[in-house]
Amino acid sequence: MIVSTPPSATADPHDVLGYLLKHAALQLTALIDAALEPFDIDSKDFGALRVLAHREPTSQLEVAKTLGIDRTTMVALLDVLERKGIVTRRPDPADRRRNVVELTAHGFKTYEDAEAAHGRAESEFLGAISPGAVDQLRRTLRTLVEH
């Protein structure tokens, strides 16, 4: 080493991809949580609602797998949503080990409102970059996450 790390001798953590990904996720989540707060749900809840709104009623495990969370975590998540009257659980007649999870009417309305708010929050977060860069970002992240 001739000179002591020439250009950015500050060791800017913004060079480290892990830092950038983590903090981008944190900031976006905070924005979305704030945007969803009027609907009494948060970003985790929204993820579940989104899956439920676009599917035939499925089991808890299916939803959990889709969201990439544990089935034990799903229990607590649905407990809250059920208490709020957003989803219902009933035993699946075809396989009584399973619970069929469904959005209530109120749940579906909540989802639609939340979807709009979510979109606005995401757009706000992405406001500083061009639409092309947004597409590129989404594609790149998809590739990385899906190996």
Next chain:
Amino acid sequence: MIVSTPPSATADPHDVLGYLLKHAALQLTALIDAALEPFDIDSKDFGALRVLAHREPTSQLEVAKTLGIDRTTMVALLDVLERKGIVTRRPDPADRRRNVVELTAHGFKTYEDAEAAHGRAESEFLGAISPGAVDQLRRTLRTLVEH
């Protein structure tokens, strides 16, 4: 709505940016933690080491601010690194409220080895996308994180 969400009626969470960012961060962190394991540090520790290696010895608070973590969190982080002989803490003679934090010789060696391993892990994670896309990703994330 004419038909019920035409193309991807599965509500793929991979469309949601928050999901992508979070899981990209998780996967990368897991890879890096595994790569750093032989050096008895993890990705959080590495962040601190990186800052310390590229700076004049500074206070705990400075390092914490740079890393975007709380000063109370920094205490525990440094406790571990000090116990491992990677950093030293001593009161700043110029301001005895502060601790001067420094890498030990062993700490610096650890950092250099860890830096190489970290780079390999990051490259492995980024293997599926082109170098151009990597640059673009880094720039985009930087813009987003820095508002």
Next chain:
DNA sequence: GACTGATCGTCAGTGATGCTGACAATCAGC
């Protein structure tokens, strides 16, 4: 020089998150 307010490191306590391990109920294959 002594008082006031702010700063730094420390620690205890807290809340959120998401796991493991165990359990009962149920199903599928033989």
Next chain:
DNA sequence: GCTGATTGTCAGCATCACTGACGATCAGTC
């Protein structure tokens, strides 16, 4: 009808990073 696997549930635990409080110290003011 057994046996083993699956589903939902629950208790317990580990991690993480925070808040609030405290003592020690510093800087500015009188």
